[in-house]
Amino acid sequence: MLNYLELERLVAETPFINSYIQKITEHSFHSFTISFFNKEEKAFDVYFEIATSTSYFARTEKKRAKSSKSQRFCQYMKANITGYRVKDVRMLKFDRAFMLYLVNAEKNEKKMLFRFYSGSGANVIILSEDDIILELLFRRPKRNEMSGEKLAITERTESPVKDLKIREYDHALYPSFSSFIDSFYFEKEKHENENALLSLLENKRNEEKKKSEKLILSLKEKIRKNAYYEEENKKALLLSSSLYLVKKGDQSVSLTDWENGEEITVMLDPLLSPNENLEKLFSSAKKSKAIYKKAKEDLEREEKHYQEIDRHYDEIIASKDIKRIRKETEKRSESANEKDYPGLRFTSSSFLIMVGRTSDENDRILRSYTRGSDMWLHVRDYSGSYVIIKSQKDKEIPQSVLLDAATLAVYYSKARSERVVDLYYTQVKNLRRAKGAKKGTVLPFNEKNLALSFDKSRLDAILNSKGQN
Numbered sequence: 001m002l003n004y005l006e007l008e009r010l011v012a013e014t015p016f017i018n019s020y021i022q023k024i025t026e027h028s029f030h031s032f033t034i035s036f037f038n039k040e041e042k043a044f045d046v047y048f049e050i051a052t053s054t055s056y057f058a059r060t061e062k063k064r065a066k067s068s069k070s071q072r073f074c075q076y077m078k079a080n081i082t083g084y085r086v087k088d089v090r091m092l093k094f095d096r097a098f099m100l101y102l103v104n105a106e107k108n109e110k111k112m113l114f115r116f117y118s119g120s121g122a123n124v125i126i127l128s129e130d131d132i133i134l135e136l137l138f139r140r141p142k143r144n145e146m147s148g149e150k151l152a153i154t155e156r157t158e159s160p161v162k163d164l165k166i167r168e169y170d171h172a173l174y175p176s177f178s179s180f181i182d183s184f185y186f187e188k189e190k191h192e193n194e195n196a197l198l199s200l201l202e203n204k205r206n207e208e209k210k211k212s213e214k215l216i217l218s219l220k221e222k223i224r225k226n227a228y229y230e231e232e233n234k235k236a237l238l239l240s241s242s243l244y245l246v247k248k249g250d251q252s253v254s255l256t257d258w259e260n261g262e263e264i265t266v267m268l269d270p271l272l273s274p275n276e277n278l279e280k281l282f283s284s285a286k287k288s289k290a291i292y293k294k295a296k297e298d299l300e301r302e303e304k305h306y307q308e309i310d311r312h313y314d315e316i317i318a319s320k321d322i323k324r325i326r327k328e329t330e331k332r333s334e335s336a337n338e339k340d341y342p343g344l345r346f347t348s349s350s351f352l353i354m355v356g357r358t359s360d361e362n363d364r365i366l367r368s369y370t371r372g373s374d375m376w377l378h379v380r381d382y383s384g385s386y387v388i389i390k391s392q393k394d395k396e397i398p399q400s401v402l403l404d405a406a407t408l409a410v411y412y413s414k415a416r417s418e419r420v421v422d423l424y425y426t427q428v429k430n431l432r433r434a435k436g437a438k439k440g441t442v443l444p445f446n447e448k449n450l451a452l453s454f455d456k457s458r459l460d461a462i463l464n465s466k467g468q469n
Contacts (some may be wrong), residue, residue: 001053001054001055001056001116001118002055002056002096002116002181003011003096003161003164003165003166003169003225004091004094004095004096004159004164004403005164005165005166006166006177006181007091007096007097007098007166008091008177009166009177010056010057010058010177010178011089011091011098011180013045013059013176013177013178014046014059015036015038015040015041016036016086016089016100016412017086017087017088017089018039018085018086018087019036019037019038019041019085019086020036020083020084020086021034021035021036021081021082021083021084021085021086021102022035022036022037022043022082022083023035023082024068024074024077024082025064025066025079026066026067026071026074026082026160026194027064027066027067027211028067029071029460029461030049030050030052030461031047031048031049031050031052031064032047032048032074032077032458033046033047033048033060033064034046034048034077035043036086038082040403042165044059045059045060045061046058046059046060047059047060047062047064047182047238048114048124049185050114050115050116050122050123050124050137050401051117051122051123051137051138051461052349053188053400054185054188054397055116055117055118055122056116056181056185057114057116058178058179058181058182058185059176059178059182060182060184061180061182062182063181065102072135072441073124073135076126076134076135077126077135080110080126080134080135080259081102081110081112081126083104083105083281084102084103084104084110084143085102085103085104085454086100086101086102087101087103087402088100088101089101092153092155092156093155093156093157094155094156094157094158094159094160095155095156096115096116096160097113097114097115097116097117098115099111099112100114104189109129110126110127110128110129110134111126111127111129111131112124112125112127113126113127113151113153114125120138120143120323120455120457120458121143122138123136123137123140123145124136124137125137125145125151127151130150131150131151131152131153132149132150132151133145133146133147133148133149133150134147134289135147137158137357138457138461139456139457140455140457141456143289145435165252169184183337185328192349192350194322194325195350195351195392195395196351196352196392197322197325197326197329198317198325199352199390199392199393200315200329200352201313201316201317201325201329202313202326203240203352203369203390204328204329205309205310205373206314207368207369208309209306209309209310210311210368212302212305212306213306215302216299216302216303216306219295219298219302220299222291222292222295223292223295223296223299226288226289226291226292226295227292228258228288229285229286229288229289229292230286230289231378232281232284232288233282233285233286233289234257234264235255235264235266235281235285236278236281236282236285238255238256238257238258238264238266239253239255239266239277239278239281242255242276243274243275243278246268246274246277247274248270248272248273248274249270250268250270251267251268251270251458252265252266252268253265253266253268254266258402264439265457266281284328310338313328313406316328335430341369342356342360342361342364342365342369343355343356343357343361343362343364343365343385346400346404346462348400348404349398349400349401350404351389351390351392351394351397351398352389352390353387353388353389353390353399353401353404353405353408354369354387354388354390354461355385355386355387355388355408355409355412356385356386356387356388356440357385357412359438359439359440359441360439360440362385362386362440363439365386365388366386366388366428366440366442368430369388370388370390370428371391371428372427372428372429373387373391373427373429374388374389374390374391374427374428375388375391375402375405375425375426375427376388376395376425376426376427376428376442376444377389377402377405377406377409377423377424377425377450378409378423378424378425378430378444379409379410379413379415379421379422379423380421380422380423380424380449381415381422382413382414382415382421383413383414384409384410384412384413384415385408385409385412385413386440386442387405387406387408387409387412388428389401389405390403402425402450403452403458404458404461404462405425406423406425406450406452407452407454407455407459408459408462409423410423410452410454411459416454418434418454419453419454420451420452420453420454421451421452421454422450422451422452423449423450423451423452424444424447424448424449424450425447425450426444426445426446426447426448427446430444430445430446430447431443431444432445432446447455
């Protein structure tokens with residue numbers, strides 16, 4: 001994250017003054033690019049990222065994916081500041097914030113405040129000349145930051161942190177500090193996204209292996225239960241040659257095996273006639289034989305598939321082809337449907353968050369879609385969803401991701417109307433199933449407590465990531 005000295009340098013290097021806002025391109029709820037134009041520089045782009053773990057801005061030439069949905073704030077910018085000229089720019093003293101002063105051809109003036117804070121104060125706010133809020137990225141009622149409210153802008157008299165420095169960079173590689181920052185965070189985000197994709201790919205591999213292992217066990221059990229079809233068929237043949245010995249009402253009959261002379265007891269249904277019992281035995285033997293042979297064929301095929309799973313995923317990972325990896329994580333089998341992925345899925349800073357809305361979804365997620373290092377969250381004293389943060393190798397879960405998951409846990413619970421809610425969280429390996437309790441019920445150990453003040457803007461942001469894997 002930028003310090004205020006670095007922000008000053010970036011502002012100084014960006015030719016805002018006398019540049020016209022030509023276009024707004026939205027990338028996510030937290031990020032967008034403003035395309036500017038002026039006579040000296042011609043066209044140039046500036047990328048802004050707000051309220052994330054990296055929060056920064058920089059002049060950019062990088063190509064970033066467009067968002068498939070246009071959010072409220074970006075829609076407002078497109079309609080209300082496109083065409084405006086930046087007549088001035090001002091840093092807020094000793095602060096990670098600056099103001100653009102805008103004017104259009106009709107002499108209408110607006111201000112645009114950018115705050116690159118690490119906490120809930122991070123925001124982009126569009127103001128009237130007299131500091132009335134026209135629109136803002138995050139609506140924060142507790143800070144009195146809502147449309148129509150007057151924004152109180154205060155400036156510091158001294159730096160809250162001593163000995164700040166502008167980070168060093170290779171001047172031979174980067175012509176400006178802005179180009180260095182843009183490349184640094186672009187590559188960081190790319191690396192995080194790649195790690196997230198690899199983590200999702202590993203989850204997909206593990207899910208596929210678990211599914212295959214479960215199927216193999218099921219097929220082996222089918223084979224075991226139906227392996228005696230030849231014996232059933234022999235009993236039917238013996239009975240057919242001695243049917244005269246049987247009468248309706250008999251529960252069994254003892255027959256001599258013509259191959260070894262041993263006595264064989266054939267169980268009968270006393271409600272059926274001798275012929276009906278004979279037909280039932282032949283039918284059962286035929287059915288068992290068909291199930292046995294089909295299960296043997298399926299088992300051979302599934303065991304080969306299981307052996308191929310690791311080879312398949314190892315080959316994809318070794319290719320280092322991000323497009324191929326992404327495609328594989330998104331690919332679903334032809335028979336897949338929504339039940340293959342229980343609950344809801346969200347993303348936060350490249351971490352996958354899963355939410356179970358029912359006891360069945362909670363149970364399925366815990367049984368088939370988690371591992372011991374994943375984080376589990378739940379509200380205290382209220383019924384509600386289990387929320388899982390999928391862990392990533394050698395990476396701690398950031399506080400912002402924990403707060404996003406906690407916000408979802410509150411929202412999908414009976415406590416959603418409360419202002420402050422107590423939650424607890426622990427790793428999945430610290431959960432024990434409660435005997436005799438409702439399906440999916442678990443008992444947590446070594447849990448930590450978390451008191452959450454509900455933040456509507458945080459909820460809106462995380463809900464917007466639904467389904468983005």
